[in-house]
Amino acid sequence: GAVVSQHPSWVICKSGTSVKIECRSLDFQATTMFWYRQFPKQSLMLMATSNEGSKATYEQGVEKDKFLINHASLTLSTLTVTSAHPEDSSFYICSASPRSSGSYEQYFGPGTRLTVT
Amino acid sequence: EDKVVQSPLSLVVHEGDTVTLNCSYEVTNFRSLLWYKQEKKAPTFLFMLTSSGIEKKSGRLSSILDKKELFSILNITATQTGDSAVYLCAVGTGTASKLTFGTGTRLQVTL
Numbered sequence: 001g002a003v004v005s006q007h008p009s010w011v012i013c014k015s016g017t018s019v020k021i022e023c024r025s026l027d028f029q030a031t032t033m034f035w036y037r038q039f040p041k042q043s044l045m046l047m048a049t050s051n052e053g054s055k056a057t058y059e060q061g062v063e064k065d066k067f068l069i070n071h072a073s074l075t076l077s078t079l080t081v082t083s084a085h086p087e088d089s090s091f092y093i094c095s096a097s098p099r100s101s102g103s104y105e106q107y108f109g110p111g112t113r114l115t116v117t
Numbered sequence: 118e119d120k121v122v123q124s125p126l127s128l129v130v131h132e133g134d135t136v137t138l139n140c141s142y143e144v145t146n147f148r149s150l151l152w153y154k155q156e157k158k159a160p161t162f163l164f165m166l167t168s169s170g171i172e173k174k175s176g177r178l179s180s181i182l183d184k185k186e187l188f189s190i191l192n193i194t195a196t197q198t199g200d201s202a203v204y205l206c207a208v209g210t211g212t213a214s215k216l217t218f219g220t221g222t223r224l225q226v227t228l
Contacts, residue, residue, distance in 0.1 A: 104209030108159035
């Protein structure tokens with residue numbers, strides 16, 4: 001149980017284009033999903049907290065107009081990187097917190113590697 | 118600012134050895150501490166600790182939390198090459214289920 005999927009697993013795009021990444025909880029409902037980015041050999045940095053039916057909460061220094069988050073249902077959140085630039089190249093990971101857990105347990109998706117050329 | 122520090126940053130051991138990984142934290146409104154294992158892709162959940170002094174165990178892995186001294190350890194006994202990974206410690210704070218991650222400990226188990 002507690003499986004989270006992400007799509008695509010990797011994407012290459014040209015500078016200036018937008019890329020959408022999907023995060024789905026497959027066997028549980030998630031009121032809260034989280035988006036992280038991870039640079040090589042570094043830890044996970046939280047970008048934003050996504051709550052179903054409401055606006056995402058962004059961490060300090062994360063541009064909300066650049067990283068658009070939509071949490072349309074209890075099983076799906078999307079991250080859109082708008083007008084991507086090479087410095088946006090990174091590993092993006094989502095996680096989901098089970099609705100019933102009432103705790104801090106988060107289950108991670110397999111990640112999406114974004115390369116902007 | 119919340120801070121989670123792991124040590125050592127990296128570690129190389131021989132198969133069969135026992136290792137202890139450390140995680141210390143300075144956060145406001147502590148709720149829980151979690152350990153994850155990250156191989157090539159996303160982290161996989163190992164343990165969640167909320168109470169001091171109660172050991173959690175899963176096979177060769179065990180972990181314990183000390184809320185007075187603000188740290189946790191993750192023990193791996195009889196290490197195997199499959200234990201090679203980055204081990205991440207994260208602390209949950211506040212009411213928003215938010216996790217703050219440490220930098221991780223990179224463990225390499227050699228034959």
